[in-house]
Amino acid sequence: xxxxxxxxxxxxxxxxxxxxxxxxxxxxxxxxxxxxxxxxxxxxxxxxxxxxxxxxxxxxxxxxxxxxxxxxxxxxxxxxxxxxxxxxxxxxxxxxxxxxxxxxxxxxxxxxxxxxxxxxxxxxxxxxxxxxxxxxxxxxxxxxxxxxxxxxxxxxxxxxxxxxxxxxxxxxxxxxxxxxxxxxxxxxxxxxxxxxxxxxxxxxxxxxxxxxxxxxxxxxxxxxxxxxxxxxxxxxxxxxxxxxxxxxxxxxxxxxxxxxxxxxxxxxxxxxxxxxxxxxxxxxxxxxxxxxxxxxxxxxxxxxxxxxxxxxxxxxxxxxxxxxxxxxxxxxxxxxxxxxxxxxxxxxxxxx
Amino acid sequence: xxxxxxxxxxxxxxxxxxxxxxxxxxxxxxxxxxxxxxxxxxxxxxxxxxxxxxxxxxxxxxxxxxxxxxxxxxxxxxxxxxxxxxxxxxxxxxxxxxxxxxxxxxxxxxxxxxxxxxxxxxxxxxxxxxxxxxxxxxxxxxxxxxxxxxxxxxxxxxxxxxxxx
Numbered sequence: 001x002x003x004x005x006x007x008x009x010x011x012x013x014x015x016x017x018x019x020x021x022x023x024x025x026x027x028x029x030x031x032x033x034x035x036x037x038x039x040x041x042x043x044x045x046x047x048x049x050x051x052x053x054x055x056x057x058x059x060x061x062x063x064x065x066x067x068x069x070x071x072x073x074x075x076x077x078x079x080x081x082x083x084x085x086x087x088x089x090x091x092x093x094x095x096x097x098x099x100x101x102x103x104x105x106x107x108x109x110x111x112x113x114x115x116x117x118x119x120x121x122x123x124x125x126x127x128x129x130x131x132x133x134x135x136x137x138x139x140x141x142x143x144x145x146x147x148x149x150x151x152x153x154x155x156x157x158x159x160x161x162x163x164x165x166x167x168x169x170x171x172x173x174x175x176x177x178x179x180x181x182x183x184x185x186x187x188x189x190x191x192x193x194x195x196x197x198x199x200x201x202x203x204x205x206x207x208x209x210x211x212x213x214x215x216x217x218x219x220x221x222x223x224x225x226x227x228x229x230x231x232x233x234x235x236x237x238x239x240x241x242x243x244x245x246x247x248x249x250x251x252x253x254x255x256x257x258x259x260x261x262x263x264x265x266x267x268x269x270x271x272x273x274x275x276x277x278x279x280x281x282x283x284x285x286x287x288x289x290x291x292x293x294x295x296x297x298x299x300x301x302x303x304x305x306x307x308x309x310x311x312x313x314x315x316x317x318x319x320x321x322x323x324x325x326x327x328x329x330x331x332x333x334x335x336x337x338x339x340x341x342x343x344x345x346x347x348x349x350x351x352x
Numbered sequence: 353x354x355x356x357x358x359x360x361x362x363x364x365x366x367x368x369x370x371x372x373x374x375x376x377x378x379x380x381x382x383x384x385x386x387x388x389x390x391x392x393x394x395x396x397x398x399x400x401x402x403x404x405x406x407x408x409x410x411x412x413x414x415x416x417x418x419x420x421x422x423x424x425x426x427x428x429x430x431x432x433x434x435x436x437x438x439x440x441x442x443x444x445x446x447x448x449x450x451x452x453x454x455x456x457x458x459x460x461x462x463x464x465x466x467x468x469x470x471x472x473x474x475x476x477x478x479x480x481x482x483x484x485x486x487x488x489x490x491x492x493x494x495x496x497x498x499x500x501x502x503x504x505x506x507x508x509x510x511x512x513x514x515x516x517x
Contacts, residue, residue: 001374003372003374004373004374005373006355006373006417006419008419008420027417027420029415029416030415030416030417030420031397031412031415034376034415034416034417035396035397035415038395038396039396047373049417049419049420051420052420076409076470080470080472099486100400100485100486100487101410101463101466101467101470101483101484101485101486102397102400102403102410102411102412102463102466102486103397103411103412103415103486105409105410105411105466106411106412106415106416237485238481238482238485239485239486336476336478336479336482337478337482338482
């Protein structure tokens with residue numbers, strides 16, 4: 001790990017001032033940043049420790065009905081917040097399907113949004129990587145790339161965004177509240193992560209020194225609470241990043257879908273909102289044929305970036321499964337194996 | 353740059369002056385306090401061998417900067433027994449052969465204490481396995497670990513498990 005200056009600001013304003021220096025990075029819990037620093041993948045010259053900033057660790061219902069989640073709320077605390085889990089069950093399930101209990105106890109909402117890709121070539125400083133070292137090339141192309149992107153990738157970068165949490169956030173129109181030297185602004189979480197294009201080194205739409213202070217979930221997303229699921233295929237049962245995942249939410253009235261939300265994870269450099277599939281589902285009967293059509297629509301633009309063509313068919317099937325389970329109804333409690341596609345439909349008892 | 357922090361470690365308040373902000377909680381415990389019960393496995397948050405309780409919550413101490421935890425209450429494997437009397441989770445690991453080589457065991461035990469405190473797994477072995485998935489055991493003692501955690505769960509929270517059952 002490189003040497004760095006350590007600064008512990010007492011307020012958001014102080015933090016933003018301290019982070020104005022080139023080479024500065026914000027430190028929250030550090031579950032991703034310290035890992036990256038130990039590997040020499042990132043080398044900030046100054047850490048601005050925002051982990052104890054006051055007022056950013058609250059979950060509050062706003063008069064509008066929106067839910068405002070402070071950026072320093074820990075993943076585990078959010079997932080186990082009774083009101084949150086009841087209102088946004090697919091988001092709670094996504095949170096609990098990510099990382100390990102120890103990491104979820106530490107990792108923050110803001111940090112989850114801004115975590116870096118887990119592409120092995122990004123992590124290996126001996127490999128060429130346009131995201132880590134712009135202009136050096138991409139050793140993932142032609143390398144071991146079965147886990148890489150099938151949507152939105154470029155010749156310069158085929159990495160995926162690893163977050164589970166962000167997938168249902170995008171599906172349910174979450175908004176990130178941001179503070180920076182030019183004041184406060186908001187951005188849809190869907191627009192927070194950038195596709196690589198010719199500048200894969202730019203992960204997000206944040207300007208240098210900007211700080212996410214909260215994530216807001218719109219009141220309208222509560223309509224999906226009784227038909228919402230997150231599903232995730234992993235290469236081991238637990239504590240693994242997604243090969244492919246899907247967040248699905250439905251509003252069903254008399255067997256017919258009034259409204260649908262669908263986003264995919266593990267397929268692109270950002271959570272992939274499937275607008276065309278949502279439009280196709282609206283008004284359709286909640287049955288397999290409609291889910292199959294939606295899955296086809298969601299993956300229309302997909303193409304392999306290497307040995308990962310299988311992810312396209314896998315993603316279609318996970319979309320169908322997620323919509324099927326969402327239509328069956330949100331389980332009363334997050335299943336023992338959160339987001340597992342191998343769980344029974346009720347998701348209640350897996351070991352019986 | 354000298355950074356002063358105060359930590360309570362296994363019940364004892366301690367003051368530290370760190371000459372380098374890079375010191376992790378894990379390295380502080382092992383290298384500066386000789387509390388080597390907490391193990392350094394991967395040092396990257398993947399294996400769970402470094403699990404300790406910070407303010408009652410289990411975390412990976414390898415991914416925590418000591419300087420960032422000023423004022424925290426740290427509990428390590430050295431702090432859970434009362435003299436010769438083992439903590440119920442320690443006793444359960446012995447009773448159920450919840451280890452072979454023992455390297456991952458301090459992390460497993462601290463993680464199990466955290467899991468039981470969190471109160472999410474109850475007496476469901478599937479939830480226990482899922483809740484313990486952040487602790488790897490290269491010897492593959494998982495069956496014994498799950499049994500040990502379930503037994504400790506029963507002995508530590510009898511009222512709670514009755515309600516859940």
